Amino acid sequence: MTDILIIGGGVIGLATAIALSQKGANVTIVERGNCGKGATWAAAGMLAPEAEKLEGSLLEFGLRSREMYPKWIANLMRLSGQDCGYWCCGIIAPVLSESDCLALSQHPKYINKSQSHQYQSGLGESILGSLWLPEDGQVNNRKLAQALIAAARSLSIKILEGVTVYEIARDRDRVTHLETSAGRLQSDHYILATGAWTRSLLPLPINPIKGQMLSVFDRDRKLQRVIYAPSCYIVPRQDGSIVIGATVEDRGFAEGNTAAGIAQLLNNAISVYPAIADMPITETWWGFRPHAPSEVPLLGASDYKNLILATGHYRNGILFAPITAKLLTDFIVDGKTDPSFQFLKR
Numbered sequence: 001m002t003d004i005l006i007i008g009g010g011v012i013g014l015a016t017a018i019a020l021s022q023k024g025a026n027v028t029i030v031e032r033g034n035c036g037k038g039a040t041w042a043a044a045g046m047l048a049p050e051a052e053k054l055e056g057s058l059l060e061f062g063l064r065s066r067e068m069y070p071k072w073i074a075n076l077m078r079l080s081g082q083d084c085g086y087w088c089c090g091i092i093a094p095v096l097s098e099s100d101c102l103a104l105s106q107h108p109k110y111i112n113k114s115q116s117h118q119y120q121s122g123l124g125e126s127i128l129g130s131l132w133l134p135e136d137g138q139v140n141n142r143k144l145a146q147a148l149i150a151a152a153r154s155l156s157i158k159i160l161e162g163v164t165v166y167e168i169a170r171d172r173d174r175v176t177h178l179e180t181s182a183g184r185l186q187s188d189h190y191i192l193a194t195g196a197w198t199r200s201l202l203p204l205p206i207n208p209i210k211g212q213m214l215s216v217f218d219r220d221r222k223l224q225r226v227i228y229a230p231s232c233y234i235v236p237r238q239d240g241s242i243v244i245g246a247t248v249e250d251r252g253f254a255e256g257n258t259a260a261g262i263a264q265l266l267n268n269a270i271s272v273y274p275a276i277a278d279m280p281i282t283e284t285w286w287g288f289r290p291h292a293p294s295e296v297p298l299l300g301a302s303d304y305k306n307l308i309l310a311t312g313h314y315r316n317g318i319l320f321a322p323i324t325a326k327l328l329t330d331f332i333v334d335g336k337t338d339p340s341f342q343f344l345k346r
C-alpha cells in the first residue's frame, strides 16, 4: 500500500486524502492548526464557474468539477453521515447599466428586468437585467469541511492537527522527509496543499489575496438564489443566514476586518438586495485566497519526483475540490493524466 503524506488540511488536502484512501492508499494529513479552518472556512461556498467567468481550460475544469458535485457530496454524506448544505439554487448575475444590458441582450442566459424580478423577488431597482445561471449553485463550505473531516476519519486517514511542517527536506530530486513540530515524518509520496501559505515551504509563486466577509440573518428566508453582482455577492443559506462577500485585497497576511471593507460590502449588497438593510449582522471574518499566476492552480508534478503540488486554487477552491482530488488520485495511483488540462504538470 502506498504511503502518502499530505501537508495542509483544507478542502484540497482533505478531498485528495479521501479520494486516495478510497483507492487503497495509506494517507496521513499534517495540519498546523485545525483542519478546514483556513480559506476553506472563510469562503462563501459558491459553485460558480459561469458567474466567475472562468475561461478556456479553467472553465472546463470548473464545469467538470461542478458536474461531479452531486455524486461527490453523496459519497461524503454516506461516509460522514453529515449534511453539507449543497444547494443547486442557481445564480442571478445582475446587470447594472443600460450599455451592459444591450451588450448582453443576445446572451442565451440573459433575462430582462421583469424576468429577473420573477426569478427572485425583492431585487434592487438598480438591477436592469441579469444572467440567470441555473446550474451554478453553492455548498455550505463550513459544513463541507466538517463532513470532509468526519469522512476522512471514517476511512482511518491519520489526521495530525497542531503539527507545523517547518521544512521539506530534499536530496537531489527527491523529498527525504519533513521536519515538523512533532519531529521527522517520512513517506513514499508527499502532497503540498498549503493554500496561501505555500511559499513558506517552497519558492512557488503563490500569494495571499485577502477577502473580507460578513453574514446577516434573514428571518423571512425570501432570498432563494445566490446574487452575484459586479461588486459583491450574496449567498443565502438554507438556515436563513446570508453570506456577503468579498473584498479582494493584495495586502499580504494583514489580519482583521476594516470598517471600509465591511461598509463597501454592505453598501453594495443593500443596493442589489435592499431587505439586507434591516437584517442583523451575525458575523464578520476574513481569509486568504491562494493566488497563482494567471489564476491557474499549481497541480501535479513538482521539481521533486515524490512531491505533488495541489495549491493555488485562488477564488474557486471549493468548486475545484472534487476534480482536483480525482485528477491527483488518477495521477498518483494509476499514473494517468487528463490531456484536457495542460496545466496539470506531468
Ligand SMILES: Cc1cc2nc3c(=O)[nH]c(=O)nc-3n(C[C@H](O)[C@H](O)[C@H](O)COP(=O)(O)OP(=O)(O)OC[C@H]3O[C@@H](n4cnc5c(N)ncnc54)[C@H](O)[C@@H]3O)c2cc1C
Pocket: 007, 008, 009, 010, 011, 012, 013, 030, 031, 032, 033, 034, 035, 036, 037, 038, 039, 040, 041, 042, 043, 044, 045, 046, 047, 163, 164, 165, 166, 193, 194, 195, 196, 197, 198, 200, 201, 210, 211, 212, 213, 245, 246, 286, 287, 288, 289, 290, 310, 311, 312, 313, 314, 315, 316, 317, 318, 319, 320
Ligand atoms: C473570502 C473568500 C471567499 C471565497 N469564496 C469562495 C467561493 O465562493 N467558492 C469557491 O469555490 N472558493 C472560494 N474561495 C476560495 C477557496 O476558499 C480556496 O480556494 C480553498 O479553500 C483553498 O483550499 P486549500 O485547501 O488549498 O487552502 P486552505 O483551506 O487555506 O488550507 C490550507 C491549510 O494548510 C495549512 N498549512 C499551511 N502551511 C502549513 C504548514 N507549514 N504545516 C502544516 N499545515 C500548514 C493551513 O493551516 C490550512 O489549514 C474563497 C476564499 C476566500 C478567502
